[in-house]
Amino acid sequence: MDATDLPKQRQFTSFWVAGIAAFWLATAVGGLYVIWAYENGAGVPSHAGPQWPAGTTLTAATDRPTLIFLAHPRCSCTTASLGELAEALARAKTLPKTYVVFLKPSSMPDGWEKTALWTSAQELPGATVIRDEDGREAERFGTVTSGQTLLYDVHGHLVFNGGITSARGHAGDNAGRSSLVDLLNHATPATSATDVYGCSLVAQATS
Amino acid sequence: MTALAGSISRRADELFSAYQHDIHRRTDRLFAGLMAFQWLLGIVFALRVSPLTWAGAESSMHLHVRAAVILGGVISIFPAMLGLFRPGLVSTRYVIAVAQMLMGALLIHLTGGRIETHFHVFGSLAFLAFYRDWRVLIPATIVVALDHMLRGLFWPQSVYGVLVASEWRWVEHAAWVAFEDLFLVVACLRSVAELRQTAERTAALEHEVRTRQEAEDEMAELVDELKVTQRQAEIATRAKSEFLASMSHELRTPLNAIILYSELLQEEAKGNDAASIPDLQRIQFSGKHLLDLINGILDLSKIEAGKMGLELGRFDVKRVIDELADSVSSLVQKNCNTLTVKCHANVGMMHGDLTKTRQILLNLLSNAAKFTTEGSITIEVQRIKRGGADQIEFSVADTGVGMTEEQSRIVFEPFTQADVTTTRKYGGTGLGLAIVSRFCELMGGTIAVQSKLGHGSRFAVRLPAEMANAMTTELFQSAGAA
Numbered sequence: 001m002d003a004t005d006l007p008k009q010r011q012f013t014s015f016w017v018a019g020i021a022a023f024w025l026a027t028a029v030g031g032l033y034v035i036w037a038y039e040n041g042a043g044v045p046s047h048a049g050p051q052w053p054a055g056t057t058l059t060a061a062t063d064r065p066t067l068i069f070l071a072h073p074r075c076s077c078t079t080a081s082l083g084e085l086a087e088a089l090a091r092a093k094t095l096p097k098t099y100v101v102f103l104k105p106s107s108m109p110d111g112w113e114k115t116a117l118w119t120s121a122q123e124l125p126g127a128t129v130i131r132d133e134d135g136r137e138a139e140r141f142g143t144v145t146s147g148q149t150l151l152y153d154v155h156g157h158l159v160f161n162g163g164i165t166s167a168r169g170h171a172g173d174n175a176g177r178s179s180l181v182d183l184l185n186h187a188t189p190a191t192s193a194t195d196v197y198g199c200s201l202v203a204q205a206t207s
Numbered sequence: 208m209t210a211l212a213g214s215i216s217r218r219a220d221e222l223f224s225a226y227q228h229d230i231h232r233r234t235d236r237l238f239a240g241l242m243a244f245q246w247l248l249g250i251v252f253a254l255r256v257s258p259l260t261w262a263g264a265e266s267s268m269h270l271h272v273r274a275a276v277i278l279g280g281v282i283s284i285f286p287a288m289l290g291l292f293r294p295g296l297v298s299t300r301y302v303i304a305v306a307q308m309l310m311g312a313l314l315i316h317l318t319g320g321r322i323e324t325h326f327h328v329f330g331s332l333a334f335l336a337f338y339r340d341w342r343v344l345i346p347a348t349i350v351v352a353l354d355h356m357l358r359g360l361f362w363p364q365s366v367y368g369v370l371v372a373s374e375w376r377w378v379e380h381a382a383w384v385a386f387e388d389l390f391l392v393v394a395c396l397r398s399v400a401e402l403r404q405t406a407e408r409t410a411a412l413e414h415e416v417r418t419r420q421e422a423e424d425e426m427a428e429l430v431d432e433l434k435v436t437q438r439q440a441e442i443a444t445r446a447k448s449e450f451l452a453s454m455s456h457e458l459r460t461p462l463n464a465i466i467l468y469s470e471l472l473q474e475e476a477k478g479n480d481a482a483s484i485p486d487l488q489r490i491q492f493s494g495k496h497l498l499d500l501i502n503g504i505l506d507l508s509k510i511e512a513g514k515m516g517l518e519l520g521r522f523d524v525k526r527v528i529d530e531l532a533d534s535v536s537s538l539v540q541k542n543c544n545t546l547t548v549k550c551h552a553n554v555g556m557m558h559g560d561l562t563k564t565r566q567i568l569l570n571l572l573s574n575a576a577k578f579t580t581e582g583s584i585t586i587e588v589q590r591i592k593r594g595g596a597d598q599i600e601f602s603v604a605d606t607g608v609g610m611t612e613e614q615s616r617i618v619f620e621p622f623t624q625a626d627v628t629t630t631r632k633y634g635g636t637g638l639g640l641a642i643v644s645r646f647c648e649l650m651g652g653t654i655a656v657q658s659k660l661g662h663g664s665r666f667a668v669r670l671p672a673e674m675a676n677a678m679t680t681e682l683f684q685s686a687g688a689a
Contacts, residue, residue, distance in 0.1 A: 021302055024285040028309050031278035035316050038270050040362040076257035076269065080319050105264035166364040169257065169319040173368025203263035
């Protein structure tokens with residue numbers, strides 16, 4: 001190789017490196033966009049009615065609000081939701097009657113639902129953790145997404161319906177939790193409905 | 208700027224560039240390893256935090272796991288390859304800076320946006336400062352700012368936790384990153400300044416070492432030249448001595464005839480021409496002085512030419528001293544001096560060159576008698592131990608004119624006397640003590656003098672009590688080579 005060919009070779013190499021770098025950057029940013037979109041893609045919202053459902057086996061409180069938290073026991077996103085619920089209850093001046101309802105498909109063996117989430121839910125103040133066989137209670141409350149949180153007032157009116165995380169599995173401040181805390185503290189909430197982020201409680205939906 | 212300062216400065220520039228390049232290369236390789244580690248860490252996070260996604264009783268691999276493997280690989284592999292195969296290049300560290308921040312974004316996603324994982328961003332900036340190139344922080348900061356800006360625009364709740372946020376809120380987040388950048392930039396600039404100082408010091412040190420080496424080389428050349436000159440001088444000295452020895456011999460023959468005939472003429476003049484006697488005496492005196500001088504030169508030349516040998520034998524030291532005392536008694540009495548002999552009982556026998564020993568002592572006693580008037584001369588002899596060997600110490604002390612310190616220092620050099628007036632007043636050739644000194648050296652002994660002007664002198668000669676025959680040869684060669 002001639003010495004004069006060296007700068008040309010370097011230029012050629014630099015050109016290819018720059019091209020690969022541009023492709024690399026575009027691919028990486030594109031990949032991150034997919035992750036962002038997934039993370040911020042809300043689950044199917046609840047179609048719960050405005051009143052306490054008649055067919056439920058759960059009992060609503062008449063002296064304080066009643067909170068229903070429906071969850072998939074193995075959904076990783078719900079870990080953040082349960083953490084936010086604990087945070088909301090800790091900040092609440094009026095502790096609601098709380099039900100944490102975990103899905104238990106009949107096709108799964110006994111104890112399938114007893115996960116770390118179940119244990120965490122048991123530690124919530126005043127919470128009742130129950131197993132929801134084949135998601136019947138979830139259906140009664142019109143819910144198909146894990147992390148759905150419903151708050152009923154003493155008259156059985158639905159006052160909050162939504163998720164309490166800002167994105168999938170994303171812990172931290174969010175509008176849902178803030179509104180829930182406001183309602184429990186007799187303040188005016190920013191919103192009464194938010195998007196919910198979590199796994200599907202029923203088959204064929206994606207998480 | 209002088210040429211020297213310019214040369215050092217250029218060398219400092221070279222060293223500085225080399226140091227920087229080395230730092231960049233090392234940091235690139237470090238990041239290559241870090242990229243692989245972070246990729247693996249992301250996969251572990253994903254498998255641990257969100258391995259599966261569920262829909263009722265059905266499950267499938269979570270998107271996070273695929274993202275950790277595929278996207279983590281996409282982000283890591285290219286900069287890691289650059290770090291390994293193109294280390295030290297500006298483009299490599301810029302790509303690494305961007306990749307590090309993209310990896311931070313991915314890890315934050317994989318850990319569910321935990322606040323703790325956000326420290327990856329700040330840690331990465333500090334790690335990038337390892338390059339000691341503050342410019343690298345710019346693309347990294349831009350990536351963080353863009354990430355917050357874009358997500359803030361499209362999904363503000365996931366970034367700020369509220370449904371609606373100011374479109375400029377990303378600036379607050381970016382400002383905190385810039386806040387850290389500020390300190391890192393200062394740290395980089397200081398570090399580079401120190402690196403520059405190190406390069407300058409090293410360049411100066413190198414120059415000093417080089418200069419010293421050159422000086423040492425020059426010195427070695429000079430030493431070599433001196434050795435050659437010394438060898439030439441030795442050859443010349445030996446040639447001169449050989450010439451002198453030969454010439455002295457040729458001079459002594461006619462001179463002896465002059466002295467002899469001046470004596471005969473004096474005898475003849477006593478009867479018929481008494482007036483010419485003083486002139487004839489002057490001729491005889493001058494002839495004898497010249498003969499002494501020639502004899503001295505001959506001895507000195509023999510020593511320097513390496514032709515002076517030793518004739519060893521065993522003799523009784525006390526008897527030699529007594530004989531000497533007898534032979535110099537008239538000389539001692541001439542200036543109304545007294546001679547004291549102190550010969551210690553332990554002196555005993557000596558194995559050495561009797562003639563030269565006698566010549567040494569005779570010279571010292573003659574000098575003492577010559578330079579002392581109405582005083583005392585003492586010769587003291589004793590056997591002493593030095594370095595495990597017996598030595599005989601002869602000391603001749605007088606209460607004569609003495610010498611100054613300067614005179615004492617040069618008194619053993621040939622053709623030197625205390626001063627010119629000494630020669631005029633006391634006579635002598637100026638060779639006596641030089642020959643004495645050479646004889647002492649030749650016999651493996653030493654001579655030293657202590658003197659004070661107006662208070663006399665003391666000469667101390669130390670000679671080996673048992674001089675070996677082998678030593679004789681060695682000393683002979685040593686004296687000859689000197």
